Amino acid sequence: MSSHNDNTSPESSTAQAARLLWQAAQPDRRTVLWGLAWLILAAGLDAAGPVLGKYFIDRYLLPRDPMLSTMAALLIGVFITGSLASLLRYWQLTRLAGVAMRSVLRIREQVYGHVLRLPMSFFDQAITGQLVSRVTNDTESVKQLYVQVLFVMLDAMVMLGIMLVTMALLDVRLMLISAVMVPAVVAVVVGYGRLSGPAVARTRELRSQLNAQTAESIGGMVALQATGATARYGERYAEVNQAHYDSRLIEVRANAWLLRPALDLIHVLVLAVVIAAWGAQSEGLALDALQVGLLYAFVGSLGRVTEPLIQLTMQFSQLQQATVSAARVHTLLTQAQAERPHSTGQVTAGAVSLRELDFAYQAEQPILKKVTLDIAPGEFIGIVGPTGSGKSTLLSLLLRYYPLQDPAQLCVDGQPLGWLDEDAFRQAVGLVPQEPFLMAGSVRDNIAMGRPLSQEALELAATQAGASGFIARLSEGYDTVLGEGGARLAVGEKQLIAIARALAGQPKILLLDEATSHIDTATEQVVQQALQALRGKMTLIAVAHRLSTIREADRILVLQQGRVVECGPHAALMQITDGVYRRLVELQQLHEDELGDSPEGQAPPA
Numbered sequence: 339m340s341s342h343n344d345n346t347s348p349e350s351s352t353a354q355a356a357r358l359l360w361q362a363a364q365p366d367r368r369t370v371l372w373g374l375a376w377l378i379l380a381a382g383l384d385a386a387g388p389v390l391g392k393y394f395i396d397r398y399l400l401p402r403d404p405m406l407s408t409m410a411a412l413l414i415g416v417f418i419t420g421s422l423a424s425l426l427r428y429w430q431l432t433r434l435a436g437v438a439m440r441s442v443l444r445i446r447e448q449v450y451g452h453v454l455r456l457p458m459s460f461f462d463q464a465i466t467g468q469l470v471s472r473v474t475n476d477t478e479s480v481k482q483l484y485v486q487v488l489f490v491m492l493d494a495m496v497m498l499g500i501m502l503v504t505m506a507l508l509d510v511r512l513m514l515i516s517a518v519m520v521p522a523v524v525a526v527v528v529g530y531g532r533l534s535g536p537a538v539a540r541t542r543e544l545r546s547q548l549n550a551q552t553a554e555s556i557g558g559m560v561a562l563q564a565t566g567a568t569a570r571y572g573e574r575y576a577e578v579n580q581a582h583y584d585s586r587l588i589e590v591r592a593n594a595w596l597l598r599p600a601l602d603l604i605h606v607l608v609l610a611v612v613i614a615a616w617g618a619q620s621e622g623l624a625l626d627a628l629q630v631g632l633l634y635a636f637v638g639s640l641g642r643v644t645e646p647l648i649q650l651t652m653q654f655s656q657l658q659q660a661t662v663s664a665a666r667v668h669t670l671l672t673q674a675q676a677e678r679p680h681s682t683g684q685v686t687a688g689a690v691s692l693r694e695l696d697f698a699y700q701a702e703q704p705i706l707k708k709v710t711l712d713i714a715p716g717e718f719i720g721i722v723g724p725t726g727s728g729k730s731t732l733l734s735l736l737l738r739y740y741p742l743q744d745p746a747q748l749c750v751d752g753q754p755l756g757w758l759d760e761d762a763f764r765q766a767v768g769l770v771p772q773e774p775f776l777m778a779g780s781v782r783d784n785i786a787m788g789r790p791l792s793q794e795a796l797e798l799a800a801t802q803a804g805a806s807g808f809i810a811r812l813s814e815g816y817d818t819v820l821g822e823g824g825a826r827l828a829v830g831e832k833q834l835i836a837i838a839r840a841l842a843g844q845p846k847i848l849l850l851d852e853a854t855s856h857i858d859t860a861t862e863q864v865v866q867q868a869l870q871a872l873r874g875k876m877t878l879i880a881v882a883h884r885l886s887t888i889r890e891a892d893r894i895l896v897l898q899q900g901r902v903v904e905c906g907p908h909a910a911l912m913q914i915t916d917g918v919y920r921r922l923v924e925l926q927q928l929h930e931d932e933l934g935d936s937p938e939g940q941a942p943p944a
Contacts, residue, residue: 352661352665354664354665354668354669355483355660355661355664355665355668357668358445358480358664358665358667358668358671359441359480359483359484359664362441362442362444362445362448363437363441363484365440365444366437366440366441369433369434369436369437370434370437373430373433373434373437373492374492374496376426376429376430377426377427377430377492377493377496378496378500379426380422380423380426380427380430380493380496381423381493381496381497381499381500381501382500383419383420383422383423383426384419384420384423384497384500384501384642385500385501385503385504385639385642386415386416386419387416387419387420387638388504388634388635388636388638388639388642389504389508389635390412390415390416390419391416391631391634391635391638392508392631392632392634392635393412393631394409394412394413394631395630395631395634396630396631396632398412399631427493430493434485434492435485437484438481438484438485439481441480441484442477442478442480442481442484445477445480445667446473446477448671449472449473449477449667449670449671450473452670452671452673452675453469453473453670455675455676455678456673456675456676457674457675457676457739457740457741458676458734458739458740459699459739459740460673462699465550466550466553466554467546467547467549467550467551467552467553467554468546468547468549468550470549470553471545471546471549471550472546472666472667472670475545475549475663476542476663476664476666476667477663477667479659479660479663479664480660480663480664480667482656482659482660483657483660483661483663483664490649491649491657493646493649494645494646494647494649495646497642497643497645497646498520498643498646498647501639501642501643502516502517502643504639505636505639505640505643508632508635508636508639509632509636511615512612512615512616512632512636515608515611515612515615516608516612516636516639516640516643518608518611519604519605519608519643519644519647520647522604523601523604523647523651526600526601526604526651527651530592530593530651531658533588533592534588534589534592534593534658535658537585537586537588537589537592538589538658538659538662539662540581540585541582541585541586541589541659542659542662542663542666544578544581544582544585545582547578548575548578548579548582551571551574551575551578552575555571555575598648601644601647601648601651605640605644608640609637609640612636612637612640613633613637616632616633616636676739677741677756678760679756679757679758679759679760680759680760681757681758681759682759683753683757683758683759683762683763684751684758684759684762684766685750685751685758685762685763685766685767685846685847686751686846687715687751687846688715688716688750688751688766688846688847688876688877689712689713689714689715689750689751689752689877690711690712690713690736690748690749690750690847690877690879691711691712691713691748691749691750691752692709692710692711692712692747692748693710693746693747693748693749694708694709694710694747695708695709695710695732695735695742695747695748696708696709696743696747697728697731697735697740697742699740704900705728705731705900706728706731706732706735706900707899707900707901708901709728709732709897709900709901709902710902711895711902711905713877713879714877715846715877716873716874716875716876716877717877717878717892717893718869718873718878718880718888718890718891718892718893719877719878719879719880719891719892719893719894719895720880720881720882720887720888720891720893720894720895721733721879721880721881721882721888721894721895721897722881722882722883722885722888722894722895722896722897722919722922723896723897723898723918724898724918724922726899727897727898727899727900728897728899728900729881729897730851730852730881732881732897733849733851733879733881735748735755736748736755736767736847736849736879737767737769737849738755738756738763741756742755742756745757750847765843765845766845766846766847767845767846767847767848767849768839768840768841768843768845768847768848768849769840769848769849769850769851770833770836770837770840770848770849770850770851770853771836771851771853772851772852772853772855772856773856774824774832774833774835774836775836776820776823776824776827776832776835776836777820778819778820778821778822778823779819779820780814780816780817780818780819780820781809781812781815781816781817781818781820781835782796782816782817784820784824784835784839785799785800785816785835785838785839785842786842787839787842789842789843791842793816795842796816796838796842797816799838799839799841799842800838802838802841802868802871802872803834803835803837803838803841803868804834804837804864804865804867804868805831805834805835805837805838808831808834829856829857829858830857830858830860830861830864831861833853833854833856833857833861833865834861834864834865836853837853837865837868841872845876846876846877847876847877847879848872848876848877848878848879849879849880849881850869850878850879850880850881850882851881852881852882852883852884853865853880853882853887854882854884854887855882855883855884862884862886862887865887866886866887866890869887869890870890873892878891884926885922885923885926888908889908890908891907891908892907893905893906893907894906894907894908894911894919896911896917896918896919898918903918904917904918904919
């Protein structure tokens with residue numbers, strides 16, 4: 339993913355994380371509010387323990403007034419309040435953990451659905467491994483953030499507030515001394531955040547880079563081994579891995595210095611000051627009137643104040659990492675989605691009109707310049723040209739992958755392309771890509787792609803694509819599992835499956851993006867026969883580098899440097915002296931003749 343998505347300040351990360359948490363938890367807000375109420379009750383029961391202990395000491399222990407029944411009742415009360423507080427906390431932990439799981443479920447589905455609706459311009463810059471890390475690792479880290487915020491931090495803050503109120507009721511002066519812990523801990527947390535914050539963000543970014551490099555290397559293992567690049571890529575991976583280790587080490591050192599040791603020191607110092615203040619306050623009084631119970635209550639309450647502060651700070655490291663992850667997920671969710679028009683516009687016949695079409699990915703580098711063409715319904719149009727002439731860009735515009743500044747420059751059936759209803763448009767336009775995408779499912783799954791197609795529709799599409807023959811020879815026919823990327827099929831067979839997939843939706847317009855560039859001559863003939871059979875039934879627009887594929891097209895559009903330089907049927911274009919198309923055909927024929935004289939004697943895959 340482009341770097342701009344990851345450079346967020348700690349302040350913006352916190353705000354983005356909070357916004358994400360709040361939005362995802364909205365359906366469960368009543369559960370959260372009830373959880374807060376029950377946690378307040380649990381904290382109150384916890385605070386009752388030291389108060390009952392003080393009463394026990396002051397009223398019965400020091401005066402040596404052994405009223406066994408009352409003393410037993412007090413001790414049982416302490417046990418019951420502590421047990422109820424623990425049970426309430428356990429109950430709320432499970433309920434709030436459920437809120438966290440459901441919220442993360444919503445976030446993950448939202449992120450995945452959002453990624454599916456992002457424009458192609460986003461994926462032009464995205465790195466697959468980092469994008470996968472957002473959808474999986476970062477959303478999982480958000481679950482930890484929910485657990486920390488909804489239970490640990492919420493419980494700690496409620497307990498802190500209740501205990502400070504209880505201590506104030508016992509002795510305001512000693513409570514103010516104990517309350518010094520709060521700003522001291524805040525100072526520790528702020529110092530920790532300043533020291534480790536950049537390291538945490540860098541660690542997450544480096545982890546994404548490791549994921550991206552791993553996915554890239556595995557996907558390109560054939561090329562790596564063939565070019566002897568495995569050692570170089572191993573060194574590159576080791577450099578990123580070492581940087582990740584160094585960044586993580588900064589976090590660990592910050593944890594070691596600023597979290598538990600600093601908190602323990604603060605606790606000991608405050609405890610010493612409380613005892614000293616109690617002693618000074620009680621100086622000169624008789625031992626039985628020294629309010630030993632007050633000291634017991636304060637020491638017990640101080641422990642209950644310290645524990646939530648320790649919980650808050652000890653979880654801060656994970657909280658910080660999860661906050662960075664949540665901010666990255668939020669940044670991904672703020673990426674503008676591709677426009678999905680919902681209108682009454684339909685593709686009825688398949689006529690395509692281009693009127694002085696201009697397009698540029700970057701304003702200063704135009705790709706298409708004043709392209710004008712009218713395509714009648716059912717016409718077969720071939721598009722050829724040198725590399726970089728704009729062929730695939732034109733196809734991408736026909737697929738509505740990129741928006742046009744002037745929608746009227748590209749129309750289908752007399753309607754601007756951008757005004758057509760999204761679902762109707764996708765159903766009416768089929769695509770056969772240069773690199774066929776096959777899932778690890780069955781032949782049926784790869785042709786249907788989730789559409790509710792009948793067996794007859796699948797078989798018709800396979801027959802039209804010329805794929806029914808080899809599918810029938812597979813062990814389980816249409817139910818044969820193809821393996822990841824269609825590993826059980828040859829390249830040509832994968833392409834025939836892709837053609838069958840495009841035809842299964844019965845499109846009005848079929849686009850082919852160099853669909854024959856990687857297949858053998860025999861499979862190319864099957865594709866040519868399929869195209870001939872489809873002529874007149876749907877509009878065919880084929881970008882081809884292997885020119886024999888579009889030789890029989892009604893018209894061939896020749897692009898050069900983004901402009902239409904020639905247009906006409908094959909025979910007419912071959913009559914143009916020094917024509918671009920004629921030169922391309924002659925060069926390709928010469929190349930095929932040279933290969934024909936070689937021992938391999940195979941046609942080139944362009």
